[in-house]
Amino acid sequence: MINEGTALMVIRSSNWNRRVRDMIKSMEMRMSSAEDCCAGVIPFEQPLKTNPAAERRRSPDTACSSCSAHKQAVCSGFSDEEMEDFGRNVRTRIVKTGQSVYREFEEAKYFYTIVSGEIRLANLLDDGRRQVTAFKTVGDVIGEHKAGYYQSDAEAVCDTVVCQIPIKVMDKYLAENQAIRSVLTSKMQEELHELRLHAILLGRKTPVEKIATFFLGRAENLISEGEDEVEITLTMGRSDIADFLGLTIETVSRTITKLKNLGIIDVPSTHSIVIKDVHQLESLAEGEK
Amino acid sequence: MINEGTALMVIRSSNWNRRVRDMIKSMEMRMSSAEDCCAGVIPFEQPLKTNPAAERRRSPDTACSSCSAHKQAVCSGFSDEEMEDFGRNVRTRIVKTGQSVYREFEEAKYFYTIVSGEIRLANLLDDGRRQVTAFKTVGDVIGEHKAGYYQSDAEAVCDTVVCQIPIKVMDKYLAENQAIRSVLTSKMQEELHELRLHAILLGRKTPVEKIATFFLGRAENLISEGEDEVEITLTMGRSDIADFLGLTIETVSRTITKLKNLGIIDVPSTHSIVIKDVHQLESLAEGEK
DNA sequence: CGATTGGTTGAAGCCCATCAAGTCGGGTGG
DNA sequence: CCACCCGACTTGATGGGCTTCAACCAATCG
Numbered sequence: 321m322i323n324e325g326t327a328l329m330v331i332r333s334s335n336w337n338r339r340v341r342d343m344i345k346s347m348e349m350r351m352s353s354a355e356d357c358c359a360g361v362i363p364f365e366q367p368l369k370t371n372p373a374a375e376r377r378r379s380p381d382t383a384c385s386s387c388s389a390h391k392q393a394v395c396s397g398f399s400d401e402e403m404e405d406f407g408r409n410v411r412t413r414i415v416k417t418g419q420s421v422y423r424e425f426e427e428a429k430y431f432y433t434i435v436s437g438e439i440r441l442a443n444l445l446d447d448g449r450r451q452v453t454a455f456k457t458v459g460d461v462i463g464e465h466k467a468g469y470y471q472s473d474a475e476a477v478c479d480t481v482v483c484q485i486p487i488k489v490m491d492k493y494l495a496e497n498q499a500i501r502s503v504l505t506s507k508m509q510e511e512l513h514e515l516r517l518h519a520i521l522l523g524r525k526t527p528v529e530k531i532a533t534f535f536l537g538r539a540e541n542l543i544s545e546g547e548d549e550v551e552i553t554l555t556m557g558r559s560d561i562a563d564f565l566g567l568t569i570e571t572v573s574r575t576i577t578k579l580k581n582l583g584i585i586d587v588p589s590t591h592s593i594v595i596k597d598v599h600q601l602e603s604l605a606e607g608e609k
Numbered sequence: 610m611i612n613e614g615t616a617l618m619v620i621r622s623s624n625w626n627r628r629v630r631d632m633i634k635s636m637e638m639r640m641s642s643a644e645d646c647c648a649g650v651i652p653f654e655q656p657l658k659t660n661p662a663a664e665r666r667r668s669p670d671t672a673c674s675s676c677s678a679h680k681q682a683v684c685s686g687f688s689d690e691e692m693e694d695f696g697r698n699v700r701t702r703i704v705k706t707g708q709s710v711y712r713e714f715e716e717a718k719y720f721y722t723i724v725s726g727e728i729r730l731a732n733l734l735d736d737g738r739r740q741v742t743a744f745k746t747v748g749d750v751i752g753e754h755k756a757g758y759y760q761s762d763a764e765a766v767c768d769t770v771v772c773q774i775p776i777k778v779m780d781k782y783l784a785e786n787q788a789i790r791s792v793l794t795s796k797m798q799e800e801l802h803e804l805r806l807h808a809i810l811l812g813r814k815t816p817v818e819k820i821a822t823f824f825l826g827r828a829e830n831l832i833s834e835g836e837d838e839v840e841i842t843l844t845m846g847r848s849d850i851a852d853f854l855g856l857t858i859e860t861v862s863r864t865i866t867k868l869k870n871l872g873i874i875d876v877p878s879t880h881s882i883v884i885k886d887v888h889q890l891e892s893l894a895e896g897e898k
Numbered sequence: 899c900g901a902t903t904g905g906t907t908g909a910a911g912c913c914c915a916t917c918a919a920g921t922c923g924g925g926t927g928g
Numbered sequence: 929c930c931a932c933c934c935g936a937c938t939t940g941a942t943g944g945g946c947t948t949c950a951a952c953c954a955a956t957c958g
Contacts, residue, residue, distance in 0.1 A: 441805075445809070445895065519742045519807055520732050522811035524740045524855060525734075566812030
């Protein structure tokens with residue numbers, strides 16, 4: 321797999337860096353799957369076509385109305401009739417771990433709502449440095465574009481299902497429908513808020529504070545009143561966390577073990593963290609030593 | 610014309626002075642009573658009250674229609690009649706260098722459009738560390754709030770004039786008016802884009818790259834085709850730059866002198882930078898050594 | 899079982915923050 | 929007008945913390 325064709329991989333830093341491996345991996349994925357039909361696109365009706373009975377049973381609108389993400393998604397404001405129309409205009413796409421939904425500078429044709437799974441939005445510098453600007457999850461809308469082109473890479477952190485909405489269709493709804501407009505606006509506002517918080521984190525927080533903040537963000541919806549202990553799942557790998565927090569993998573790893581040694585968290589497995597003292601972690605996140 | 614009421618005119622940079630003066634001249638008629646405004650608001654009609662003739666001559670709509678920021682602001686999409694209505698609902702506020710338009714956690718009642726000058730949006734950590742998330746300038750809208758409270762401090766980098774729009778009024782326009790909606794949406798999208806770019810800068814760029822990027826951003830609208838040299842004005846001080854870029858004042862200073870010694874920029878005064886080689890600076894900004 | 903991948907840990911070096919002193923310029927008051 | 933002061937900026941010296949480089953470990957898989 322690694323042959324002369326990949327000679328372009330000659331990098332200044334002589335070591336066999338993780339990040340370079342990531343790059344190769346993602347390039348290979350792109351190459352191997354880059355047919356005209358985008359990687360991972362599965363027309364919604366495809367599985368249904370094989371089963372005429374099912375096809376009859378499920379009209380397009382049923383598909384959408386039974387969507388597990390409906391309540392959190394942009395379409396939540398639609399009436400039944402609108403949903404029916406909406407369902408005719410969207411496609412479901414399955415994106416496997418590591419594959420991209422779209423890439424920076426690619427022509428923007430669709431918005432996507434995440435139905436299940438998790439997406440990272442990332443940008444690359446020419447020399448391979450990467451910044452993950454956000455992790456997006458169920459109900460979030462991705463597809464930010466400017467002058468017709470996407471502004472980041474959108475890659476699946478784990479196997480993910482997205483709902484593909486043509487931009488033109490979305491524009492139509494936005495022009496006509498007050499409900500979807502306000503949903504989308506509030507989502508944008510939330511996004512702005514998160515990016516601002518993230519700027520504070522990136523610019524001014526220490527590694528410990530960054531990791532603590534990150535964990536707490538992941539725990540946000542899981543913390544129950546009066547409960548100190550929460551278990552969170554880290555869908556993404558260490559390098560995603562590092563690139564999200566502006567650190568190196570090593571620092572991420574070291575910081576996590578430091579928190580573990582302090583007894584504030586427990587790490588049953590690499591992708592699972594148990595916050596044992598939420599309050600103390602909150603103190604750390606805000607810099608109170 | 611320039612009397613005690615306009616004591617705010619004491620400004621360092623002379624061209625700046627001129628802009629503010631023009632500003633005041635163009636709007637001196639539109640202010641109505643401002644007794645409920647906080648410090649920094651200077652009742653505008655103070656000098657006018659002495660001149661009833663002028664007061665009669667100028668109706669409120671003229672004030673807005675002669676606004677120097679109109680073309681860049683949210684109100685740019687309004688028809689004449691709408692502008693008239695709009696003009697009745699807004700107030701002009703003068704904010705002197707260092708004063709705040711609003712503060713984080715303060716109850717949000719207004720949006721603001723910047724008419725002239727420059728505003729920094731900043732957030733503080735408990736121990737005093739600060740992150741400037743954006744510099745906002747003529748035509749930009751500030752006043753982002755969540756659950757009824759502002760999300761950052763908005764402080765004047767230099768003497769600044771803002772147009773104060775009650776949120777309720779804005780909401781009304783947004784509900785009714787397609788034009789203002791699309792203007793505001795595109796402003797939000799632009800803001801999202803900038804915050805993402807800023808995240809890349811904060812998380813992954815070196816001090817040199819940060820400073821170079823910052824300067825180029827400031828030069829963006831000034832660069833003319835085929836011209837290598839551009840002069841930019843740094844309205845803000847070094848500490849603002851530092852807090853914007855996630856650095857210390859010392860590193861900012863050192864980096865600027867480094868660029869100066871490389872012959873890429875010239876520093877005629879602390880608040881003025883001449884980019885002598887735009888192309889080379891662009892290379893530095895992207896990390897090409 | 900080797901090979902590969904993702905993660906952890908160790909050692910060394912460098913860059914940036916910190917602390918501290920020095921400089922410049924604008925403003926004030928004698 | 930000059931001396932002085934103050935704040936903003938620059939420059940210098942030092943140390944620590946994060947990155948870098950490198951080895952190691954554990955799990956997964958052909």
